[in-house]
Amino acid sequence: MLSAAALQQSCSSSAAQAISPLTAVLCALGLLIWVPWALNRWRFRHIPGPWAPPVLGNLLGLAQHDLHGYLELCRKRHGTLFKIYIGSNMIVCLAEPGLARRTFSKLSCRHSGVQLVAGPQDWDFLVDGLVGANGTAWRTLRTAWQPAFGSAALEGYVSGMNAAAEELRQRLEAAAASGEEVELFGELGAMTMDVVGQAAYGVDLHTLQTAEDVTQQQQQQQQQESSLLAAIKAVFEGGGVANSSNYLPLVLLFPLLAPLVQALAYRWPDAKLARLAKARAKIRQASMQLVQGWRGHPQQQQQQQQQQQHARSAGNGYMQPAGSLPEVAAGALSGAAGAPGTFPGLMLTARDKETGQQLTDEQVVSQLNTFLVAAFETTASAIACCIYFIAQHPQVQDALLAEVDAFGRQRRVAFSDLDQFPQADAILKETLRLIPPGAIAARFTEQGHQLTPEVWLPPGTPLFACIHAYQRDPQLWPAAEQFRPERWLQDGASAAAEGLQPSTPDAYSPFGFGGRLCVGMRFANQEVVIALVRLYQCFTFELQPGQVPLPVKQTFALIPAQGLRVRVQKRS
Numbered sequence: 001m002l003s004a005a006a007l008q009q010s011c012s013s014s015a016a017q018a019i020s021p022l023t024a025v026l027c028a029l030g031l032l033i034w035v036p037w038a039l040n041r042w043r044f045r046h047i048p049g050p051w052a053p054p055v056l057g058n059l060l061g062l063a064q065h066d067l068h069g070y071l072e073l074c075r076k077r078h079g080t081l082f083k084i085y086i087g088s089n090m091i092v093c094l095a096e097p098g099l100a101r102r103t104f105s106k107l108s109c110r111h112s113g114v115q116l117v118a119g120p121q122d123w124d125f126l127v128d129g130l131v132g133a134n135g136t137a138w139r140t141l142r143t144a145w146q147p148a149f150g151s152a153a154l155e156g157y158v159s160g161m162n163a164a165a166e167e168l169r170q171r172l173e174a175a176a177a178s179g180e181e182v183e184l185f186g187e188l189g190a191m192t193m194d195v196v197g198q199a200a201y202g203v204d205l206h207t208l209q210t211a212e213d214v215t216q217q218q219q220q221q222q223q224q225e226s227s228l229l230a231a232i233k234a235v236f237e238g239g240g241v242a243n244s245s246n247y248l249p250l251v252l253l254f255p256l257l258a259p260l261v262q263a264l265a266y267r268w269p270d271a272k273l274a275r276l277a278k279a280r281a282k283i284r285q286a287s288m289q290l291v292q293g294w295r296g297h298p299q300q301q302q303q304q305q306q307q308q309q310h311a312r313s314a315g316n317g318y319m320q321p322a323g324s325l326p327e328v329a330a331g332a333l334s335g336a337a338g339a340p341g342t343f344p345g346l347m348l349t350a351r352d353k354e355t356g357q358q359l360t361d362e363q364v365v366s367q368l369n370t371f372l373v374a375a376f377e378t379t380a381s382a383i384a385c386c387i388y389f390i391a392q393h394p395q396v397q398d399a400l401l402a403e404v405d406a407f408g409r410q411r412r413v414a415f416s417d418l419d420q421f422p423q424a425d426a427i428l429k430e431t432l433r434l435i436p437p438g439a440i441a442a443r444f445t446e447q448g449h450q451l452t453p454e455v456w457l458p459p460g461t462p463l464f465a466c467i468h469a470y471q472r473d474p475q476l477w478p479a480a481e482q483f484r485p486e487r488w489l490q491d492g493a494s495a496a497a498e499g500l501q502p503s504t505p506d507a508y509s510p511f512g513f514g515g516r517l518c519v520g521m522r523f524a525n526q527e528v529v530i531a532l533v534r535l536y537q538c539f540t541f542e543l544q545p546g547q548v549p550l551p552v553k554q555t556f557a558l559i560p561a562q563g564l565r566v567r568v569q570k571r572s
């Protein structure tokens with residue numbers, strides 16, 4: 001038996017142990033984890049969802065099924081309103097499209113789900129760009145962006161899109177002749193990057209040209225552009241959870257420690273993070289050089305003076321878009337990138353309604369980079385997936401070829417021709433239904449929000465709209481898993497479309513909702529149609545084995561996980 005003295009000694013020594021610094025740190029950590037977890041569980045106890053242990057949350061399920069697949073699984077198991085935990089971060093998920101539209105159209109603040117998934121180190125510039133901005137900053141930027149996507153501007157982009165599609169066609173000629181397998185998603189990515197490079201940066205990224213195409217006079221300019229291109233590629237390759245920094249799991253598991261982890265990551269970056277940081281720095285440096293060059297553009301200076309006079313006399317508008325609309329596009333694709341009216345020109349002259357202040361150089365750079373990120377993989381994925389579905393459906397391919405041939409095998413698509421391709425349009429719509437590159441949209445509640453009569457969301461609650469999940473829901477879509485482009489043909493002659501319509505128009509929203517609807521929607525649609533027409537004027541594509549169903553993964557967009565391997569067949 002222990003004597004009273006021994007017992008006292010043992011108690012005081014365990015008391016001393018209990019308050020050792022290590023124990024105190026562990027207790028604090030425990031509290032940091034448990035308190036938010038318990039609070040969250042209590043607040044959202046009425047919302048069903050998969051079992052989620054503290055700290056890990058549903059990360060294992062997410063790793064196993066990827067984000068889009070996991071949300072679809074949850075929709076099947078838990079209904080159309082459920083919650084998931086990404087690490088310790090709780091997210092309310094809406095897979096009922098009417099509720100998603102009503103809620104998301106009211107909430108204009110975007111939750112940076114991108115940062116949760118990809119990590120804070122990957123896409124920091126998005127926060128200052130249109131995708132990540134919120135509140136007044138977002139409204140100011142949105143007004144500045146809008147003219148670059150109006151009808152007149154879109155018309156001006158057509159020739160650049162045709163040129164990029166034509167360059168891709170030329171590249172594919174060799175593969176058609178040799179019969180070699182081609183990884184088409186990569187090729188399409190080069191094409192969309194070329195289009196974006198011209199529209200957003202006003203430079204030709206020469207993604208599709210071979211070294212022989214380059215004249216000596218172009219070489220100096222191209223050195224800068226190709227280093228930009230290499231950096232862009234490195235950033236995209238580093239995107240997504242799998243390729244992200246090893247610090248990412250720590251951020252997901254311990255969100256409250258994110259600032260500390262971030263500080264550590266920047267102080268002692270791992271190899272992946274160091275590579276990404278170098279690439280991002282290069283993009284920023286190249287973009288900054290372009291911006292500063294554009295600031296010195298004579299037309300730009302003249303425009304600025306005119307704007308200052310106008311602002312003084314008119315008391316300033318919410319935003320002063322620069323230049324006439326046709327100039328926007330014509331300039332953007334002619335290389336006079338900083339000129340008033342081009343996309344960079346619009347950004348350089350945009351003014352805040354309240355303060356009259358222009359965007360800083362850093363903010364302009366963020367808009368250019370945002371354009372690139374938002375437009376590059378999304379559109380390449382859409383085209384690749386169209387081709388994937390067409391290759392599996394000979395009747396759909398025949399209808400498309402008939403449409404293309406009726407238009408002409410040699411003709412280039414003009415802006416006024418774009419409504420002549422209902423088949424191509426229907427193929428795109430049905431592809432975006434089954435594989436939407438924007439598989440989720442994200443918001444958070446700025447103030448408290450009554451989601452349903454039973455569920456009240458406190459301020460700061462993150463929400464996902466599960467676009468991918470409800471666009472495949474058999475409760476909403478007849479033949480939900482089948483590729484049936486005829487459901488989109490509106491000509492009345494298409495009797496087959498009968499019975500294929502969704503039970504509600506809300507069931508289709510691949511470009512999002514309300515004020516935050518994708519600003520590049522029409523840009524993307526016309527780029528896809530132009531590419532499909534040019535490619536099918538000359539080729540058809542045969543899928544290589546082992547790709548049905550097509551494996552997809554979530555990076556910034558939902559994209560073919562291992563590309564798209566095809567053989568190119570030249571049309572007779």
Ligand code: HEM
Nearest residue numbers: 131374375378379382438441510511512513516518520524
């Ligand atoms: C097939 C191609 C594309 C798809 C499926 C797509 C889809 C989406 C989706 C789902 C959103 C979120 C909307 C929301 O939160 O309600 C979005 C936002 C956005 N998209 Fe796209 N997008 C595509 C192409 C493009 C292109 C070519 C651009 C060109 C710049 C672009 C620029 C943007 C921007 C800037 C936003 C943020 C808008 C804002 O918050 O105000 N997207 N897109």
